[in-house]
Amino acid sequence: MNDYLLEAQDVAMHFGGVKALDGVDFRLKKGELRCLLGPNGAGKSTFFRCLTGTYKPTRGHILFKGNDIAGKERHDIARAGIGVKTQVPSLFDGLTAHENLWLALRTVQSAPIRKEKIADVMERVGISSLSDHILGRMAHGQRQLVELAMVVASDPDLVLLDEPAAGMTDGEVERLASIIRDVNRTHTVVVVEHDMHFIRMIADQVTVFHQGRILAEGHVESILANQLVRDVYLGKKHVP
Amino acid sequence: MTFSTFSRAGSIHIALAAIAMLAAIIILPSFAPLYTLINVTLYMSMGVFALSLALLWGYGGILCFGQSAFFGLGAYAYAIAAINFGDTTLAAAFAIVIPALFAAGLGYFLFYGRLSDVYLGVITLTVTLILFKLINSTGGDAWRIGEARLGGFNGIPNTPLLTVPFSGVPLSPAQMFMLAAIMLFVTYALCKVLIVTRFGRAVIAVRENEMRAELLGYNAKRLKLAVFVISAGIAGLAGLLFANSVFVSPTMFSLSMAAQVLIWVVVGGLGTLFGPVAACFALQIATAALGKLGIVDPNIVLGTVLVVFVVFVPGGIQPALAALHAWIATPTRQSRTLEKVAR
Numbered sequence: 001m002n003d004y005l006l007e008a009q010d011v012a013m014h015f016g017g018v019k020a021l022d023g024v025d026f027r028l029k030k031g032e033l034r035c036l037l038g039p040n041g042a043g044k045s046t047f048f049r050c051l052t053g054t055y056k057p058t059r060g061h062i063l064f065k066g067n068d069i070a071g072k073e074r075h076d077i078a079r080a081g082i083g084v085k086t087q088v089p090s091l092f093d094g095l096t097a098h099e100n101l102w103l104a105l106r107t108v109q110s111a112p113i114r115k116e117k118i119a120d121v122m123e124r125v126g127i128s129s130l131s132d133h134i135l136g137r138m139a140h141g142q143r144q145l146v147e148l149a150m151v152v153a154s155d156p157d158l159v160l161l162d163e164p165a166a167g168m169t170d171g172e173v174e175r176l177a178s179i180i181r182d183v184n185r186t187h188t189v190v191v192v193e194h195d196m197h198f199i200r201m202i203a204d205q206v207t208v209f210h211q212g213r214i215l216a217e218g219h220v221e222s223i224l225a226n227q228l229v230r231d232v233y234l235g236k237k238h239v240p
Numbered sequence: 241m242t243f244s245t246f247s248r249a250g251s252i253h254i255a256l257a258a259i260a261m262l263a264a265i266i267i268l269p270s271f272a273p274l275y276t277l278i279n280v281t282l283y284m285s286m287g288v289f290a291l292s293l294a295l296l297w298g299y300g301g302i303l304c305f306g307q308s309a310f311f312g313l314g315a316y317a318y319a320i321a322a323i324n325f326g327d328t329t330l331a332a333a334f335a336i337v338i339p340a341l342f343a344a345g346l347g348y349f350l351f352y353g354r355l356s357d358v359y360l361g362v363i364t365l366t367v368t369l370i371l372f373k374l375i376n377s378t379g380g381d382a383w384r385i386g387e388a389r390l391g392g393f394n395g396i397p398n399t400p401l402l403t404v405p406f407s408g409v410p411l412s413p414a415q416m417f418m419l420a421a422i423m424l425f426v427t428y429a430l431c432k433v434l435i436v437t438r439f440g441r442a443v444i445a446v447r448e449n450e451m452r453a454e455l456l457g458y459n460a461k462r463l464k465l466a467v468f469v470i471s472a473g474i475a476g477l478a479g480l481l482f483a484n485s486v487f488v489s490p491t492m493f494s495l496s497m498a499a500q501v502l503i504w505v506v507v508g509g510l511g512t513l514f515g516p517v518a519a520c521f522a523l524q525i526a527t528a529a530l531g532k533l534g535i536v537d538p539n540i541v542l543g544t545v546l547v548v549f550v551v552f553v554p555g556g557i558q559p560a561l562a563a564l565h566a567w568i569a570t571p572t573r574q575s576r577t578l579e580k581v582a583r
Contacts, residue, residue: 052455078457090455092448103445106457154456 004063005030005158005188006051011060011070013046013212020046021057022212028158033184035199035220036192038209039233045087047209048162048192052084053077065157083156087163087192089143093136097127097146100135104150117153125149125179141172148176152183159183161191165198177201196224208232250436253514254429261425269414277417278485283524284420285481288427290504290516292478295431296471298511299440301447302464303357306364307475307501309371310339312492314476315483316375316390319399323388329405335480336473343472347465354461365498372493395489402484411484420481424517427474431513434470443467496539503546509556519557 006028013021021043028034036044049055051062056071063069069077078084092100101118108114122128127145130138135146144164151159164180165173180202183189193199199206199220206223208216210232216223223229269277293307317338321331346367350360379392388396401410402419411419434440445453446460454460479492491497504523508515523545527538553560 073459074451074454075457075459078455084455086451086455090449090452092445092452094448095444103441103453103458104456106442150456 004028005032005065006190007063008047008051009061009063011047011050011062012058013043013050013055014058019212021050024060024209024212024214026207026214028188028190030157030188031184032205033180033189033191033203035203035206036190036209037194037196037199037206038215039194042209042232043212044192044209045162046212048160048190051077051082051160051190078154078156081157083151083154083159085144085147085151085159085161085164087166089140089147091135091143091147091150094134096132096134097122097138097149098131100146100150101153104153106154121149121153124182125152126175140167141169144168144172144176145179148179148183152187155187157188159187159189161189163193163195164191165193165195173198174201200224250432254432257425257428257514261421264421265418269417274413277413279528281413281417281420282482282485283521284417284424285478285485286500286504286520286524287424287517288420288481289475289478289501290508290520291424291427291431291513292471292474293501293505294508294513294516295434295474296467297505298509298513298516299431299435299447300443300464300467300471302468303361304364304468304471305361305502306366306368306498307471308493308497309364309368310343310472310475311479311482311497311501312368312371312375312490313339313342314479315399315488315492316396316479317476318480318483319396319488320385320388320390322400323396323398324386327406327408328400328402331400332402332480335483336476339476339479340469340473343469344465347468351461351464351468365495368493368498369495372490372495375490375493393490395487395491397487399483399488402480416484420485423477423481427477428513428517431474439463439466500542503542505556506546507549507556509558509560512556512558515556515558 004027006026008024008026011021011024011026012019024043024047026047036047038044046055050057050070053069053072053074053076061068061070064077064080064082067080069080069082072080092103095103098118101121102114105114105117108117119128122131125145125148127142127149130142130146135143138146144167148161148164151161161180165176168176177198180189180191191199191202203220206218206220207214208223208229215232216226216229264280268280272280289307289311292310293304296302296304296307314335318328318331318335321334322328325331346364350363355363375390376393378390379394381389383390383392390396402416403410435444442453442458443463443466445456445458446463450460453463482492500523504520505516507523508517508519523542527542530536530538530541549556555563
């Protein structure tokens with residue numbers, strides 16, 4: 001048994017001749033908050049989708065709590081303890097926020113405990129006032145928060161967030177950063193993001209993807225000062 | 241569409257359905273002529289059939305174009321088993337179990353094969369048409385299962401009537417009417433309760449957003465298969481009641497039967513249970529009346545009704561009535577009226 005909550009070993013994902021991921025090795029300790037960043041097409045979202053079970057990797061292993069989850073069904077991965085917030089909020093649009101959270105508490109049997117947990121999570125994420133609102137009629141920022149609340153409510157061992165700040169106003173982004181830091185007090189979190197400002201607000205450790213591989217890994221400030229990473233983002237020179 | 245809460249609203253609906261069922265059982269047999277009693281029994285069997293698709297399509301989000309396959313299978317399973325066993329009690333169980341098993345096999349390939357909704361509709365329709373063709377071609381004496389001759393397009397006219405369990409005494413038309421009323425009520429109550437259980441809510445979650453449901457740990461394929469099987473069992477029960485009201489024939493698998501049930505659900509209201517039953521009764525009565533008059537083909541009327549509802553009342557009868565009720569009862573309107581009076 002190793003010390004890592006999540007360990008990807010030589011993960012590759014090929015779409016025909018295109019190598020979206022090409023031998024990614026990635027390790028994550030329990031309690032970490034890690035940001036995955038990289039320009040469009042770097043492979044971070046593909047890697048994210050391999051973790052969630054949406055894609056079955058062409059090669060490699062993804063060990064979560066010591067068990068290989070590569071290629072498993074989405075619901076099996078969720079049951080193993082991985083909670084996912086997708087890039088475009090994926091919700092039960094015809095139901096209320098309360099009902100969405102009710103469904104997120106799949107393993108809770110007791111009605112009073114369920115009620116209490118829903119109220120707690122809503123307060124934690126700041127959406128108590130939206131409880132009886134239908135999701136389909138909510139603003140984008142509110143939908144993002146409800147989806148985050150659903151992930152937190154399901155109490156996973158690992159929270160995966162794909163561009164959680166996308167489409168949010170500055171005020172909403174600040175609030176979201178605070179919520180994510182709060183969630184990280186109790187959960188291990190991985191955030192896929194390319195907004196540097198937002199990354200600075202939440203992250204300590206950062207992993208940079210480029211051309212389907214990990215280019216650099218380390219503390220956020222040292223990574224942002226890294227010339228190679230700057231070149232990738234600003235396109236100053238070709239990075240091998 | 242939100243969850244139906246099985247608090248006051250759900251309980252009241254079930255209580256009202258129970259009262260309607262009891263009233264029908266007590267009142268109708270004492271004064272209605274035999275012909276009416278048999279007709280109402282037939283409508284009630286169709287009501288159960290409507291509920292099977294209302295559950296599957298309205299709550300499971302699975303548009304099955306071939307629900308009549310399970311309806312016909314239920315009737316044929318009952319008739320064949322009853323002729324062979326002599327007793328109808330076990331045969332009645334066959335009417336529910338055989339369609340459910342058939343749905344389990346078919347559904348496994350449909351859902352675990354990750355077929356899209358369009359293919360699901362096409363395949364289910366194809367299956368029922370294959371069964372229709374197959375049963376129609378069983379006219380010869382060689383086509384028999386045990387003692388039961390399948391009878392080709394003539395069906396099985398000698399279908400034994402349901403008997404009082406293990407006694408051999410066949411049910412009278414009045415008793416058959418009572419049984420159909422009870423079965424319609426039980427199926428309605430069962431569906432109503434089912435949709436507010438954890439299973440039912442999970443099924444609704446899959447209908448709303450399959451990917452999100454899976455990301456929360458719900459096994460979408462298994463849930464869809466389960467509701468498909470339950471719905472087939474209900475359609476089989478409807479087939480059993482139908483077989484005892486009329487007789488078993490290949491038309492039970494026909495395209496018109498498959499289309500009728502879809503129309504009932506659309507007209508009654510997708511995502512409702514009472515609506516499709518009400519629409520089934522209303523349209524059955526209307527088509528019977530039109531058929532008697534002989535002025536216009538009832539199928540043309542049914543098609544027109546479908547088009548009118550899809551275009552002008554897309555939510556169906558029940559949601560439209562609920563919206564009308566809410567509009568009348570809204571405080572804004574009351575206050576508006578009061579303001580008018582004050583002026």
